Amino acid sequence: MDKMNICFFSGDITRGGGTERVAIKIANELNKDENYEISFVSIVERNDKTFFTLDEGILRWTLYDRPVSGTTHFFGYVRRLRKILKEKSIDVLVDIDGIIDVYSVLAKQHTNTKVVSWEHFNMYHHPSQKLRSRVRNFSVKRVDAIVTLTEQDKGYYEEDFNPKCPVVAICNPVSYTGIDNTYNEDSKKIISIGRLTHQKGFDRLVDIADDVLKKHRNWEWFVYGEGENKETLIRNIQEKGINNLHIMGNVDDIDYRYKESAMFVMTSRYEGLPMTLLEAKYYKLPIVSYDIKTGPRECIIDGVNGYLVEDGNKEEIVDRINELIENKEIRKEFSNHTLDETDKFDLSHIISQWKELFEELGRA
DSSP: OOOEEEEEEESOTTSOSHHHHHHHHHHHHHTTSTTEEEEEEESOOSSSSOSSOOOTTOEEEESOSSOOOTTTTHHHHHHHHHHHHHHTTOSEEEESSGGGHHHHHHHTTTSOOEEEEEOSSBTTBOTTHHHHHHHHHHHTTTSSEEEESSHHHHHHHHHHHOOSSOEEEOOOOOOOOSSOOOOOTTOOEEEEESOSSTTTTHHHHHHHHHHHHHHOTTOEEEEEOOOTTHHHHHHHHHHHTOTTEEEEEOOSOHHHHHHTOSEEEEOOSOOSSOHHHHHHHHTTOOEEEEOOSSSHHHHOOBTTTEEEEOTTOHHHHHHHHHHHHHOHHHHHHHHHTTTTTOGGGOHHHHHHHHHHHHHHHHHO
16 A cells, blocks of 8 residues: 655744644654655745654655745745645645645645645634635635634634535644643632733733732732733733732743642633643643633533633623632532543544544545
């Protein structure tokens, strides 16, 4: 049986972002199967080595040896990508960023390559949403499969586009073994993590914390992360006089910070599948989150291991946080169920889903 040649397409696989980390993790695991030949093609690589460890035997190619504009070199991107697809006999090209679908769907013409669009955000929200919407409208009818991070986002694609290709929800993998994750039931600390940007909603968090912490002055709330809104947030906290809400920046020992906390709170305006929620589950933390598009519903069973709150309903989220603060038994019960329904995040299950999709495309 001939090997199936799977190539992951990236802007730059040597970067240290979340999409690169997950793509390399999936590629490394697929590379263990002798039925697959795994490779990467980047538009350009700015570093000699990948930030995340890539297994030996996985080949890498680039379209260019220096950065060039995707606008002025649009057709150059397409021609060079098509050349690689043909010369390397690529069976399936997996775009690890939906914005580059526009090159892939044109490059695959006159080849035998199938293209998978792997969506790492959600269909409705992204910092460059207008451009991505135009690309998505162009490519969604032309790719051979779409992979979303959540069932919720899969539903949006099927409802809005009625695509003729398969749409499959495959979560990002998380390991729930290997580290002591005993829940600290006596903790009086709340934790939140993320970039200090508009998307993550830490301005909303400050208003929520103002109500919660002035009622519970023996509790503390720690926010970890950096971003352009940091100084504004600190100034707002000082003006409100919230002495027990702390903006901590980035830290090296974030695992310890999870372990010393009583609960995790997320106030984002939108997400894809937030890794912070998955990590909080690993450390058996009850979670309170706005029920936004998308992600929280994949991680929280409402009333079982956390609370989902109507997006923007400040009074309700304050009430839910206060309820957990005031009732240790509920916190302990939620903690005992944080790992319920986490099989979908297991690496072996996720790899099986990818292989099933590749086999379906191979049959097609």
